[in-house]
Amino acid sequence: xxxxxxxTSEHEMPPMAVSLADMGHNRTGGWRYLxxxxxxxxxxxxxxxxxxxxxxxILSLVSxxxxxxxxxxxxETSPLPGVCGRVCYHPxxxxxxxxNFDEALSIASIERFVADACFGLEDRISERxxxxxxxxxxxxxxxxxxxxxxxxxxxxxxxxxxxxxxxxGMLRLGIPxxxxxxxxxxxxxxxxxxxxxxxxxxxxxxxxIDIEKLWEQHDAVFIATGAHRGRALNIPGEEFALxxxxxxxxxxxxxxxxxxxxxxxxxxxxxxKKVLVIGGGNTAMDCxxxxxxxxxxxxxxxxxxxxxxxxxTEEIEEAEHExxxxxxxxxxxxxxKLNDKLEVQCIRMKLGEPDKSGRRRPVPIxxxxxxxxxxxxxxxxxxxxxxxxISESLETSEGIVMDRSHELLExxxxxxxxxxxxxxxxxAQAMRSGKETAQAIMRFLRGERTPKPKKLEEALRVxxxxxxxxxxxxxxxxxxxxxxxxxxxxxxxxxxxQARAEATRCFSCGVCNNCDNCWVFCPDVAITRMNGTYEVNxxxxxxxxxxxxxxxxxxISLVEEEL
Amino acid sequence: xxxFTLPSEELMGSGHLGCxxxxxxxxxxxxxxxxxxxxxxxxPACCWTIIAGPFPYSSLKVPVLHxxxxxxxxxxxxxxxxxxxxxxxxxxxLAWAGDGGTFDIGLQALSGAAERNxxxxxxxxxxxxxxxxxxxRSGATPYLAWTTTTPEKTPKTExxxxxxxxxVAHRIPYAATATIAYPDDFIRKVQKAKSIYGTKFLHVxxxxxxxxxxxxxxxxxxxxxxxxxxVFPLYEVEDGExxxxxxPKEETALPVSEYLKLQGRFSHLTEQEIQEIQKIxxxxxxxxLRLVSESS
Numbered sequence: 001x002x003x004x005x006x007x008t009s010e011h012e013m014p015p016m017a018v019s020l021a022d023m024g025h026n027r028t029g030g031w032r033y034l035x036x037x038x039x040x041x042x043x044x045x046x047x048x049x050x051x052x053x054x055x056x057x058i059l060s061l062v063s064x065x066x067x068x069x070x071x072x073x074x075x076e077t078s079p080l081p082g083v084c085g086r087v088c089y090h091p092x093x094x095x096x097x098x099x100n101f102d103e104a105l106s107i108a109s110i111e112r113f114v115a116d117a118c119f120g121l122e123d124r125i126s127e128r129x130x131x132x133x134x135x136x137x138x139x140x141x142x143x144x145x146x147x148x149x150x151x152x153x154x155x156x157x158x159x160x161x162x163x164x165x166x167x168x169g170m171l172r173l174g175i176p177x178x179x180x181x182x183x184x185x186x187x188x189x190x191x192x193x194x195x196x197x198x199x200x201x202x203x204x205x206x207x208x209i210d211i212e213k214l215w216e217q218h219d220a221v222f223i224a225t226g227a228h229r230g231r232a233l234n235i236p237g238e239e240f241a242l243x244x245x246x247x248x249x250x251x252x253x254x255x256x257x258x259x260x261x262x263x264x265x266x267x268x269x270x271x272x273k274k275v276l277v278i279g280g281g282n283t284a285m286d287c288x289x290x291x292x293x294x295x296x297x298x299x300x301x302x303x304x305x306x307x308x309x310x311x312x313t314e315e316i317e318e319a320e321h322e323x324x325x326x327x328x329x330x331x332x333x334x335x336x337k338l339n340d341k342l343e344v345q346c347i348r349m350k351l352g353e354p355d356k357s358g359r360r361r362p363v364p365i366x367x368x369x370x371x372x373x374x375x376x377x378x379x380x381x382x383x384x385x386x387x388x389x390i391s392e393s394l395e396t397s398e399g400i401v402m403d404r405s406h407e408l409l410e411x412x413x414x415x416x417x418x419x420x421x422x423x424x425x426x427x428a429q430a431m432r433s434g435k436e437t438a439q440a441i442m443r444f445l446r447g448e449r450t451p452k453p454k455k456l457e458e459a460l461r462v463x464x465x466x467x468x469x470x471x472x473x474x475x476x477x478x479x480x481x482x483x484x485x486x487x488x489x490x491x492x493x494x495x496x497x498q499a500r501a502e503a504t505r506c507f508s509c510g511v512c513n514n515c516d517n518c519w520v521f522c523p524d525v526a527i528t529r530m531n532g533t534y535e536v537n538x539x540x541x542x543x544x545x546x547x548x549x550x551x552x553x554x555x556i557s558l559v560e561e562e563l
Numbered sequence: 564x565x566x567f568t569l570p571s572e573e574l575m576g577s578g579h580l581g582c583x584x585x586x587x588x589x590x591x592x593x594x595x596x597x598x599x600x601x602x603x604x605x606x607p608a609c610c611w612t613i614i615a616g617p618f619p620y621s622s623l624k625v626p627v628l629h630x631x632x633x634x635x636x637x638x639x640x641x642x643x644x645x646x647x648x649x650x651x652x653x654x655x656x657l658a659w660a661g662d663g664g665t666f667d668i669g670l671q672a673l674s675g676a677a678e679r680n681x682x683x684x685x686x687x688x689x690x691x692x693x694x695x696x697x698x699x700r701s702g703a704t705p706y707l708a709w710t711t712t713t714p715e716k717t718p719k720t721e722x723x724x725x726x727x728x729x730x731v732a733h734r735i736p737y738a739a740t741a742t743i744a745y746p747d748d749f750i751r752k753v754q755k756a757k758s759i760y761g762t763k764f765l766h767v768x769x770x771x772x773x774x775x776x777x778x779x780x781x782x783x784x785x786x787x788x789x790x791x792x793x794v795f796p797l798y799e800v801e802d803g804e805x806x807x808x809x810x811p812k813e814e815t816a817l818p819v820s821e822y823l824k825l826q827g828r829f830s831h832l833t834e835q836e837i838q839e840i841q842k843i844x845x846x847x848x849x850x851x852l853r854l855v856s857e858s859s
C-alpha cells in the first residue's frame with residue numbers, strides 16, 4: 001500500500017484501533033538534505049603506484065586464493081610484476097593507510113608471490129585489430145618494454161632495438177641477479193614478445209642504425225635509451241678508477257659470475273681484494289654488494305653521512321648487513337698508482353649548510369688529507385643520459401623537446417621517456433613513462449588530443465573500529481652466510497599461507513568488498529543488498545549519514561541534496 | 564568479507580517516524596530480526612509510540628499493542644496469559660519500552676512481572692531522557708548531563724539509576740546489556756532470551772542524536788564509544804547470579820572524554836567534572852569485574 005488511507009465514513013473504520021497498512025506511503029526521503037551515494041575512491045596505494053596497479057582488488061583476490069586472477073589483473077597495468085615485486089621501491093607501501101593503524105601492507109612481497117605462483121602462465125592473446133602503423137622503440141629497459149607491451153596489445157607492429165646482446169636494459173645490465181634472478185626477467189620479456197614485439201639486439205642506435213632512418217621507416221619512434229653514462233670524479237688519476245656501472249654490466253652479462261681468489265673471473269673484471277666504491281647511491285650499493293660476492297672487501301667512500309645517502313634505505317641496510325664497510329665524510333681528491341696498488345688520497349669533510357636538494361652540503365676540512373689503499377676503485381657518483389645519437393638537425397628542425405607533457409614531441413612523432421628523459425630514476429617511474437608514451441603514441445597516430453587528467457578522490461578515511469591489529473608478515477631473507485659467496489636471490493618468497501594472511505590485512509580503501517555495514521546500520525531500512533552491490537532507496541533514506549560514517553573504507557560519500 | 568551475520572528477514576519497514584540516525588529504530592530492527600515473525604510487541608508511551616506510525620498504519624510487520632505509560636510489563640504478561648490459555652506457547656511476547664517507561668513510570672509493573680517471573684522478554688531501549696516529549700530528564704539520564712529540565716547551569720546532579728542491578732536483584736533468569744554498534748551481540752542476546760522461560764530483561768543503549776545534541780551520523784560511533792569507554796559495558800547475568808562479561812576485560816579502555824566530547828549535552832562539563840565522571844566509571848567497572856570473578 002503506497003497511498004494514505006482515507007476513511008470517508010465511520011462505517012469504513014475498523015471496530016477497534018488496528019493497523020491496516022504499513023508506513024510505505026510516508027516518503028521520509030523528503031526529510032533528507034544530505035544524500036549518501038556509493039562512489040568508489042582511489043586507494044592511496046594505487047594512486048602512488050607509478051603504473052597504477054589495482055592493488056586493493058589484487059590483494060582481495062590473493063586473500064581468497066585466486067592467484068591467477070590476481071596475476072592477470074597485474075598484467076592489465078604492468079608487464080613486469082615479477083620484476084617489480086622484487087626491485088620496485090614500493091611507493092604504494094609508503095602511502096598505505098594501514099601504516100596509521102599498525103604497519104603498512106607488504107605489497108611488494110605479495111606481488112612477487114603472485115608472479116612466482118603464476119610463473120608458467122601466459123597472457124591470453126586476445127583477438128585485436130592488426131594495425132598497419134610501425135613503431136620503433138630504442139632501448140629495451142623498463143620504459144621500452146612497457147611501451148612495447150601496451151602498443152603490441154593494441155595491435156601495433158613494434159620493433160625494439162637494443163644495443164646489448166640481450167634485452168632488458170638496466171634491469172639486466174644494472175641490477176645484479178641476487179636482486180633480480182634472470183629467469184624472472186627472461187620470462188617476462190618472453191611474454192611481451194608473445195604479443196608480437198620484435199626484439200633486435202646488438203644494434204646501437206647511432207652506430208649500427210641511424211635515428212633519422214628509424215624515423216623515416218616507422219610511424220613513431222620512442223627513445224628510451226636510459227641513463228648509462230657514468231659521471232666523472234674530475235680528479236687527477238681518474239683513469240685508474242673503473243666506472244661502477246661498467247663493472248656491473250660486465251658481471252651481469254657474464255653467464256656465471258662467481259667468486260675467484262683475486263677477483264679475476266669469467267666476468268673479465270680484475271678487481272683484487274680491497275675495493276673502494278666512490279658514491280652513495282643505488283649503483284654504489286649494487287657495486288659494493290656485487291664486489292663482495294666476487295670475494296672482494298668493498299669499502300663505500302661517501303662524502304656525506306649515512307642520513308644523506310641517496311640510495312634507498314633498504315639497499316643500505318642490506319649492504320651493511322652483508323658486511324660492506326663505509327667510510328663516511330670522505331671525498332677522493334687524487335688517485336695514485338704505486339706498483340700494482342692504488343692509493344686514493346681523500347679529504348675529510350664536514351656537513352655545512354643545506355644545498356638545493358635539502359641535504360647538508362659537504363665542506364672539506366683543510367689539511368685533513370688521508371690515504372686509503374686499494375686494489376681497485378669503482379666510481380659510482382651518478383649516471384646521465386647519453387643522447388649524442390640525436391643529430392643536431394633532428395633536434396632543432398623537428399623540435400625534440402625533453403618535456404614530460406609529450407606535446408611538442410607528438411607533432412614530430414618522436415617520443416622520449418624513461419631515464420633518457422628524466423635522468424636516473426626508478427624502474428617503476430620508467431615503466432610509468434613507457435606506459436604514458438604508449439598512450440601518447442596511440443593518440444598521435446589516431447590524431448587524438450591529450451585528455452585532461454581526471455583526478456579521482458582518494459580514500460583517506462578508514463574506520464579503524466572494524467579492524468584488528470595484525471603484524472605485517474616479514475619478507476623471508478636468505479641468511480648472510482648463504483648469500484655472500486654467490487648470486488642467489490637474497491629475498492625469499494612468501495608461502496601461500498603468508499601471502500594470503502598478509503593480503504587479508506588490506507583495508508581495501510575506497511573499494512567496496514561487501515562488508516554489509518551500510519545495510520546493517522541503516523535505521524531506516526533504506527539500503528537494499530543487490531548481487532554484490534548495495535542500493536539506497538531515496539524514497540525513504542533520511543540522509544542521517546550513518547552508512548557513510550560506518551563504511552570502513554570511505555566508499556560512500558555524502559553530498560548536498562539539490563533543491 | 565561480511566562484518567556481521569545478521570538475519571536477512573526485515574520485520575520493520577521504511578517510512579517510520581524515527582528521527583535521522585535513530586538508535587531506537589535500529590534497536591527495534593535488530594530485536595525483531597532476532598525474535599522473528601511470530602512475535603507480539605507491547606509498546607507503552609515512548610518514542611516508539613510515534614515511530615511505529617499513527618492509526619491505521621504500522622511500520623512493524625508483527626502485531627503491536629500500544630498501551631499506557633506504566634503498563635508495558637503487565638500488559639505483556641496479560642498477552643502472554645491469553646496466548647497460554649489458547650495453548651499458544653510459540654509466540655514471543657516482547658515488551659518494548661523507553662527509559663522513562665522502565666526506569667521511572669513503568670518500574671512497579673516491571674518489578675511485579677519480574678517477581679512473578681512472567682514469561683516475557685522486556686527490552687528497554689534507553690536513550691537517557693524523555694525524548695519524544697522534548698528531552699526531559701529521566702531516571703536514566705546520566706550524571707551532569709544537559710536536558711531541557713536540567714539546563715546547563717543546573718545539570719542533573721543525580722547518578723543514572725542502575726536498572727540492571729534492580730532487575731538482577733529480582734533474580735530473573737536472564738538480564739543483559741546490548742547496544743546498536745554490536746548487532747551480532749545484540750541479536751545473540753535476544754535469541755538467548757527467547758530460548759529461556761521466565762522474565763528476560765535487556766537494557767539497550769540507544770543513542771538519540773537530537774536529544775544528545777550529536778550529529779546523526781555518529782549514532783553508531785557513540786554506541787561503540789559507550790562500550791569502549793566502559794560507560795556502558797556489555798554483560799549478561801543469569802539467574803541473578805552468574806555475571807558474564809562480553810568484551811575482554813584486559814582490553815584497554817578509552818578515556819570517557821572521547822565519548823563525552825562528541826555530545827552537546829555534555830559540552831558544559833569542566834575538566835574536573837570529566838575526571839569525576841571517569842572515576843565513577845572506573846569504580847563501576849571494578850565492581851563489575853568483581854561480580855564477574857566472584858560468580859565464575
